[in-house]
Amino acid sequence: MKVIREWKTMLIPYEQAVEELKVKLKAIRNQYRELNEYSPIEFVTGRVKKISSIIEKAERRNIPLDNIEEEMEDIAGLRIMCQFIDDIYEVVNLLYDRSGKDFTVLYEKDxxxxxxxxxxxxxxxxxxxPVQTALGxxxxxxxxQIRTLAMNFWAIIEHSLSYKYKSKIPEDIRERLRNSALAATRLDEEMTEISKEVRNAQLMFEEKSNT
Amino acid sequence: MKVIREWKTMLIPYEQAVEELKVKLKAIRNQYRELNEYSPIEFVTGRVKKISSIIEKAERRNIPLDNIEEEMEDIAGLRIMCQFIDDIYEVVNLLYDRSGKDFTVLYEKDxxxxxxxxxxxxxxxxxxxPVQTALGxxxxxxxxQIRTLAMNFWAIIEHSLSYKYKSKIPEDIRERLRNSALAATRLDEEMTEISKEVRNAQLMFEEKSNT
Amino acid sequence: MKVIREWKTMLIPYEQAVEELKVKLKAIRNQYRELNEYSPIEFVTGRVKKISSIIEKAERRNIPLDNIEEEMEDIAGLRIMCQFIDDIYEVVNLLYDRSGKDFTVLYEKDxxxxxxxxxxxxxxxxxxxPVQTALGxxxxxxxxQIRTLAMNFWAIIEHSLSYKYKSKIPEDIRERLRNSALAATRLDEEMTEISKEVRNAQLMFEEKSNT
Amino acid sequence: MKVIREWKTMLIPYEQAVEELKVKLKAIRNQYRELNEYSPIEFVTGRVKKISSIIEKAERRNIPLDNIEEEMEDIAGLRIMCQFIDDIYEVVNLLYDRSGKDFTVLYEKDxxxxxxxxxxxxxxxxxxxPVQTALGxxxxxxxxQIRTLAMNFWAIIEHSLSYKYKSKIPEDIRERLRNSALAATRLDEEMTEISKEVRNAQLMFEEKSNT
Structure with a gap:
């Protein structure tokens, strides 16, 4: 059993990876904006999973603690938020184009x-x-995780409720969640309709009134 | 006519007010979170209006440049984002409770x-x-501006399009915008249905897995 | 005896005060710089004392834990770093001028x-x-704490050694510390000699090459 | 002749490199601190040279503007501040050990x-x-630039004066500068004497009272 200090030591490179990738992904957005072009990335957040959550997930998934670094893929996690559904696929393409340079894409889940x-x-x-540490x-x-703002909004809510009910959400609440997921999708689809208009607009907007 | 340097000097206290209020409003959120209570504030952003936008708005509204500090109320602006509609009214109450202490509420627009x-x-x-400056x-x-995440999403899109079409948005796009506003409202209403469930859930969630 | 949660609750307004004052003191520096004038403040840091350090100090000074908020004056602390000795007194004057506005000066130790x-x-x-909390x-x-960069450098070293030797620093190291304090003072005095030259220079420098 | 927009486009990868390296160098410091070990790095700052300063330097050094990316080595610059002279050489060793991984050391100037x-x-x-851009x-x-706090203090002052006098500093001020450089060196040497004491002390200090 790891003691707290061992856990903290193990997590140092994960903290570092999250910090570095936050800067790198935000840089993609800034490159677009400095050139007054529409950016498919709206904003980026990141976090390292809490020790208690790692242990809980390892138990739930029957992952031996010695294997978590190979088998748990979300100890370091970043979220890339997009305005429109099409932007998500553009971001995925950007990531694949970059694979083999400063990171390597392993696989995806759509x-x-x-x-x-x-x-x-x-x-x-x-x-x-790859993270540079004192040991190499x-x-x-x-x-x-790449999502629209509406998908993100819904996911946060669902996550809270899963915790409350320990993954056994009552059927009536489950029903409401499905309805709100439909409303979120509806909003994303309405937005897609006007997304091409906005992509051009954003460009002019940035030039005129960016604050 | 003001020269750039005069504008910059005029805007210094506005920059300062935005920085101070960002810290103060974020502190409200942090107080809730440190006590593991649900926060009606999700996040806070702020900006000072660009000089070019101030001039443009002054022309549009016929505000003499000498009066802008009294008549233009959004040179310094902050946005408070909430998860649910009910949270907005809770935040408004918090602001009124605080009036007369470190700031004074003048009026509102619902x-x-x-x-x-x-x-x-x-x-x-x-x-x-009140801002403390070298001159007193x-x-x-x-x-x-207090809004839900869905209202904010819509407002950003609408703002871009207004700029593109210089406030003369064609009727078909205007129609699409109204449809997406309905979809945003629909999402907010669905969310309201489950908001009470979430408020309690969040509390437990924070205690267990906050990262 | 306070439990951890009570300590954390007690310290929330201290965290908030440090954050607010950091913004306010940095704003003083920024006001000078935006006007291309020499700023007596070089940079500002802040921290809330750790719970373990508060308890340790209360024991050392015989302060009952119920009185620490009235008797321990450095639970919330900020450091204002200056380039030159004269700047320190200028900052002190600024603080006294501001007393009675957004804070009140109680006393000083030179x-x-x-x-x-x-x-x-x-x-x-x-x-x-005054901090605004949920309870008013x-x-x-x-x-x-207002200091030159050289004073700060020395103080950090001395603080580390005091901890190592639990305030019983051996005489030979104590001697070396006094020598380095003299060297720090010497540097500050040499710097004072050229400070007037620099104050004007900085002004021109800022206009030409500030990055 | 480059127009402003071309300059800005050219500088984007430099901005990005500075941001990424700031995170990477600060991570070295954090690795030491999280393990409660003495860090040879005290703090890190970075900046991209202003366009006006790049042009001025190119003229002074007779660098054709088309060659500045190959011949001007400080368009992107970071400063690593150390407490003690010995720390500087430790940092240099760390950089050489890392060469060939996420960056390559080309040469040095001691x-x-x-x-x-x-x-x-x-x-x-x-x-x-290597920076990843939209074009590869x-x-x-x-x-x-790796320096002690005292060296940094002196360098800032000297830089201001060089600008004031356009590199023609009068002999009396030049003399004072040399005297203050001696005082700075004296302080660094006194500090070196007690640095070994501090390196161990810091370790204990961090464990007990780090805030």
Missing amino acids: YIKNPKESGYKSYHVIIKY TKEILVEL | YIKNPKESGYKSYHVIIKY TKEILVEL | YIKNPKESGYKSYHVIIKY TKEILVEL | YIKNPKESGYKSYHVIIKY TKEILVEL
Whole structure:
């Protein structure tokens, strides 16, 4: 059994990977904006999973604690938020184009074309990222979740409720969640209709009134 | 006519007010979170209006440049984003409770009960905030916009399109905008249904897995 | 005896005061810089004392835990770093001018004119700062330490050694510390000689090459 | 002649390199601190040279504007501040150990063993850093300046005065600068005497009272 200090030591390169990737992904957005072009990335957040959550997930998934670094892909996680559904696929393409340079794409899970039963939608890309440590290069797994703002909004709510009911959400609440997932999808679809108008507009907007 | 240097000097206390209020409003959220309670504030952003946008708005509204500090209420602006509609009214109450302490509420505009014709929804509270400068205390106007995440999403899109078409948005796009405003409202209403469930859930969630 | 949760609750307004004052003190520096004038403030840092350090100090000073909020003046602390000795007194004047506005100066300790026996130099100003909390306005004590970069450098070293030897630093190391305090003072004095030259230079420098 | 927009486009990867390297160098410090070990790095700052300063330097050094990316090594610059002189050499070793991984060390200039005539001391390491851009990988030059806090203090002052006098500093001020450089060196030497004591102390200090 790991003691707290061992856990903290293990997590240092994960903290570092999240910090570095936050800067790198935000840089993609800034490159577009400095050139007054529409950016498919709206904003980026990141976090390292809490020790208690790692242990809980390892138990739930029967992952031996010695294997978590190879088998748990979301110890380091970043979220890339997009305005429109089409932007998600553009971001995925950017990630694949970059594979083999400062990170390597391992595999993906398209929960947009194939939503989870709960209604969850997001595009997950798992990458291998090299971190420089005092002991040399260490390659770690990082999960990138790419979503629209509406998908993100819904996912936060669903996550809270899963915790409350320990994954046994009562049927009536489950029903309401499915309805709100439909409302979120409806909003994303309405938005897609006007997204081409906005992509050009944003460009002019940035030039005139960016604050 | 003001030269650039005069404008910059004029805007220094506005920059300062935005920075101070960002810290103060974020502190409200942090107080809830540190006590593991649900926070009605999700996140806070702020900006000072660009000089070019101030001039443009002054022309549009026929405000003499000498009067802009008294008549233009959004030179300093903050946005408070909420998860649920009910949270907005809770935040407004918090602001009124605080009036007379470190700032004073002057008036409000409830564009949620009375949306703009375009479909725009938000709750605006205008406050007077004292800033300490080298020349003594200066009281400035600050506009606080309180909205749900869905209202914010829609407002950003609408703002881009208004700029593109210089406030003369073609009727077909205007129609699409109204449809997406309805979809955003629909999402907010579905969410309201499950908001009470979430408020309690969040609490437990924070205790167990906050990262 | 307070439990951890009670301590954390007690410290929330202190965290808030430090955050707010950091923004306010940095704003003083920015005001000078945006006007291309020499700023007596070089940079500002802040911290809330750790719970373990509060308890340790309360024991050492025989302060009952129920009185620490009134008797321990450095639970919330900020450090204002200056380039030159003269800048320190200018900052102190600024603080007194502001007293009665957004904070009140209570008293001061001039460890520059009267260094501690160890060699420690700094100017301490204790203020009362009103913080807005969920329970209303709370006035807390905050210690502002104003120093040159050389004084700060020395103080950090001395602090580390005091901890190592639990305030019983061996005489030979104590001697070396006094020598390095003299070297720090020497540097500050040499710098004072050229400070007037620099104050004007900085101004031109900022206009030409500030990055 | 480049127009502003071309300059801005050229500088984007430099901005990015500075941001990424700031995170990476700060991570070295954090690794030590999280393990409660003494860190040879105290803090890190970075900046991209202003367009006006690049042009001015190109003229002074007779660098054709088309060659600046190859010949001007400090368009992207980072400063690594150390407490003690010995720490500087430890940092240099860390950088060489890392060469060939996420960056490559090209060459160095040891202005500590061989100070400039003005009295300037610092250790410069020039690296080649690969940045991922929309157009693929771009390798750029970055200058890392490694110094003690006292060297940094002096260098800032000297830089201001060089600007004031356009590199023609009057002899009396030049003399004072040399004297203050001696005082700075004296302070660094006194500090070296007690640095070993501190390195162990810091360790215990961090464990007990780090805030």
